[in-house]
Amino acid sequence: MDGTETGWGRSAEPAPRWRALLDRARLGGRAGEQPEADRRAEEPPPAREPLPRRGPGAGWSGRASAAVPPPVEPGYGTETGYRAEATYRVDPAYRMEPSYPPEPPYRSEPAYPPEPSYRAEPGYPPEPPVESRYALLDNGYRHEPPPPVESRYASLLDDGYRPGYAPPEPAYPQQPAYRPEPVYPPEPVRPAEPAYPAEPARRTEPAYPPAVTADRGYPPARIEPARIEWRPQAPQDEQERAAGVLRRDLGTPRVLAFANPKGGVHKTTATVLAAATVGSVRGRGVLAWDDNELRGTLGLRAGSARHARTIRHLISDLAHIEIREGAELLESLDDYLRHASDGSYDVLAGEESPRFAQRLDQFTVKRVLELLRRTHDVVCVDTGNNVESANWRTVMHAADQLVVTTVPREDAAFSADWMLDLLHEEGMGELADNAVTLISCPTPGRSQLQDDLERHFATRTRAVAVVPYDPALETGSSIEYHQLQPETRQAWLRAAAVMLEPFAR
Template sequence: MEGSETGWSRPAEPAPRWRALLDRARHAARGSEQPETDRRVDDPLPPPRPLGPPEPLGPPEPLPRRAAHNGYAGRVPAVNQPGEPGYGAEPGYRAEATYRVDPAYRADAGYRPEPGYPGESPYRVPEPRRPAPPELRRPEPPELRRPEPPEPRRPEPPESRYALLETGYRPEPPPAAESRYALLETGYRPSAAGYAAPPPAPEPPVPAPPPAVADRAYQARVEWRPSAPDPEVERATAVLRRELGTPRVLAFANPKGGVHKTTATVLAAATVGSVRGRGVLAWDDNELRGTLGLRAGSARHARTIRHLIGELAQIEILEGAGLHERLDDFLRHASDGSYDVLAGEESPRFAQRLDQFTVRRVLELLRRTHEVVCVDTGNNVESANWRTVMQAADQLVVTTVPREDAAFSADWMLDLLHEVGMGELADNAVTLISCPTPGRSPLQADLERHFASRTRAVAVVPYDPALETGSSIEYHQLQPETRQAWLRAAAVMLEPFAR
C-alpha cells in the first residue's frame, strides 16, 4: 500500500515525513550523475520547489552502492541548498548555505578521512589512493610550497695522509730560486742597443780548508789517542819483566790478623803474573785455617798442602815436564791463568805435621817449578813453620793498615827479627800500607815516616770497592788506579833482584 506501512497485526499508518525527504535526496543524487564538464560553479541554482503534500511513494528502491575509490575525489553535490531542507530538518526550514566545491580541487594523495566521515565506513579499510595525474594537479603558489628537505650527506671518510701517494700522485718540487745567471744559462744574450743589466756582485771568497782536512776529502774523523803513559808505571813494568837470577820467595808477614796479609799475597802474585805471564805461585802457609784457597784460584779440586805432603817423596824424584804435570794435580789456577795457588789445610790438627824439615822440602819443590813464590804466613811467630819461612825468604813484606794496633804489631815483629839474628831481612823489608777505606787517614803520613826509617821502602795501595766484600779476588776487576799502585809496589819488592 502506498503512503502507509503495514506490520504484523499492526494497522496501517500514513508514511512519515522522512520517507519523502529520502526519496527527494535519491532523485537529487541521480540528477548529479552528469558529465563533469556540463556543470560549472557559476551556474545558477534551480528555483526552490514549493512545498506541498507528499506525493504517494511506491516501495522503497534499493540505495545505490558506492563506487570504489579511484584515487581522486570527484565533485561533491551541493548540500543544504536554499529551498531544500536537510536530512531530518523540520518543515519550513530553508538552508542558507550556497557552498560549492571547486571543480579543480583534488584531494591530496595521502589524505585519509577520519572514522565517521560521511560517506566513509569506519569499519572499512581504505584502499590506497593513486596520485592524481599531473595535468589535473593544481599548482601551488611558490610562497606556499614547502621546501624540500636536503638529502642527507654521507660522512666522507677521513682522507689518509698517504692517499695521494697511493694513487700515484707526486707533488711537484718547489720552484728553485731563480739564479742570477738563469738568463745566461738559457742562451739569452742582450742586444748592444738594449738595456744592459748591471753585473752581479761578486761572492765573498770561501777560505780554503786546511791541508790535513782537504787531503781527507772533508770527512770528519775522530781519532782516539791514548794518554801519555805514566813513567813510573812503565818503569815498574820493565822491572817485573827482568830476569831474577834464581827463584825468589816473598814472605808476607804481620803477627796481627786482619791486616790484609792474604789480600796482599794474592794481589802481588796476580800483578807479577800479569806481567811475566807464568811461573808465579801463591802459597797459604797458615798454621790454622787459611782462606787464600777460597779467595784465589779456581776450585777445580779440593786438594791442599796435606795431599801434596802425602805424595811429596814420589814427586821430588821427578824432573822436567813430568814434575810440572805431577805437581799440577795439587795446584789451583787463577781465572786468567796468570798464577797458581797452593791452598792451605782447613783442619787445625794438620799444623803439627808442618815441621821445619817439611816446610823446606816444599819450598825447594816450588822453586824448581816457579820463579816467584808468594807465601802467606801465619800469626804464630814462635812456630817452627813461621821461622822456617822467614829464614828461606828473599824478601820480607810487612803488611799493615793505617791503625795504631796494626802498626804496633808490625813494629814489634821487626824488633823480634833483630833479636833472633835476622836483622838484615828486617832492614831490607818493604812496608806495604793498605787503605781499607776511601780517603787518606790522618795516621797514614806518620806511619809512612816511621816505617821509612825502619825498612827499605814503603808502598801504599789505595782502597778498592772490589776488595771490600771479601769474596774471590779478580785482578781485572780492580780500578786502574789500584792496578797501577800494585805495579809500583811489586816492582819495589823485586827491584833488588832484577838484572
C-alpha cells in the first residue's frame, strides 16, 4: 500500500503527515527530495468531514498489509499547531565506534632484589646472583647464550643444555683419605665361674661274674625271672575287635536260628537287631526271615512296607526263581523282599494267615534256605513256638549257630533250658552245646535273677551275652537301629561278634 488506499471501499486520500516524517528518517534526507515545506504548500488543505460510517459487511477483503500500521484518517486526532522541524538531519556519526584514548603502556614488574644463593658445599665456587627468582624455571632460555652456571643445582634443573655451549665438567673435590677404625681397648677378662662340686656317682647294679664252666669253680650266672603285666582292654579296643570279627570272611553263608518255645522273650527283636548290627558293619548280604507259622510280626517291625508280598508269594513262584543265576537271580528275588530304612539288611516277611503253615513242609523250607544262601552271607531266622512243626525242626538241622533268647524271668529261663534238653534228645547236642545265650533286659537296672541266669547258662552253652534295656524298643513299633542308644548298639556289636566268631577267618 502507498498510503492512498484505506481498504474500506472509500476513495483515495492523501497520505498522513507522519508518513513523510517516517520517510525522511529512513532515507536520511537524501538529495533530490522535495523539502517538506514545499510539499506541504502544494498539498491542498484537508477537508474537515465527519467520520465516515462503515457500510454493510461485505466480508473480509482478503488483502494483507503486514508490518504497515493502519492509516490515520485526516482530521482525526491531529493537532492544529503541529509542524515538523525542517532542519532535521541524521547525525553522520551515528552508529560509529567512538575513538578511545590510547591505552597507557603496561607497567613492567619491579626489579626484585636477588635472592641469597644457596650455601655451596665445600669445594665448589659460590654461585653468581640470579637476576629473577623465576630464572631457574625458564629452562635456561635466553636470546643470547647465558654465562656458564657452575652450580650443580642449575645443571640438575636445565639438564646442562645450552645452544652452542658445552659446559665444562665440574671439578669434584678430592676424596679424603680413608680413616682407619679406632683401636678399642681389649675387654676385661671376666672372672671364672666357681667350680661346683662334682655330682656323686650313681649307684650301679653289682656286676655279676660271667658264667663259666663248673670245672673252674666259679658260681653260675644269675638269671632274672620274667615279669608279665596284665592290662585291661579298653572299651574302644574291644569295639574295634568286635567290628573286625564281623568284617571277616565267613567261609560259606551262615544261618543263625533264634529260638525259645516261650513267647515274649524277644525272639523277633533279637533277630532284627542282630541282622541290623551285622549289616551295618558288612554293608550288604544280610537277611532276616520270619519263619513263625503262627502270624509273626517281623515283617511289621522291620523293613519298609513297599509291597505286601510274603513267604507265601515267594513259594508260589519259587520254581521260576530257582533256575536263575547271578544278577538275574538277585533282581527276581528282590521283588519279594523288603529293605531296612538304611539298606543294611533285607527282610522276608512271614504269612499272616495260620492256614499257610500247612504248606511249610520240610522240603519247602530246605528249598527256601538254599535259595537265600545263594544270595546272602548271613541269614537270621526267627523260629516259631511249635517245636513239633516241620519248619522248626528243619531250621534247627540247617542252622550253623543257635541263639537262645530269654529274659530275666524264671518261666522264660525254664523254657529255654527245656529246649536245650530236647535238642540233646533229638541228636542235636553239639548245636546246643555251641549255642549262645542272649539275655535281653526288658527293664532298666540289674536284678539278682539275672546274675543267677548268667551263671547257669554259662554251664550249658558256649557263651552268654547280655543286651541292656532301651526305651526305643519298649513301644513295640518299627525297630530303627540308628535310634538306639550308644550303649545298646555297643552291646549288640559285642553280641553279634560272639555269634559269628567261630566262623570268622
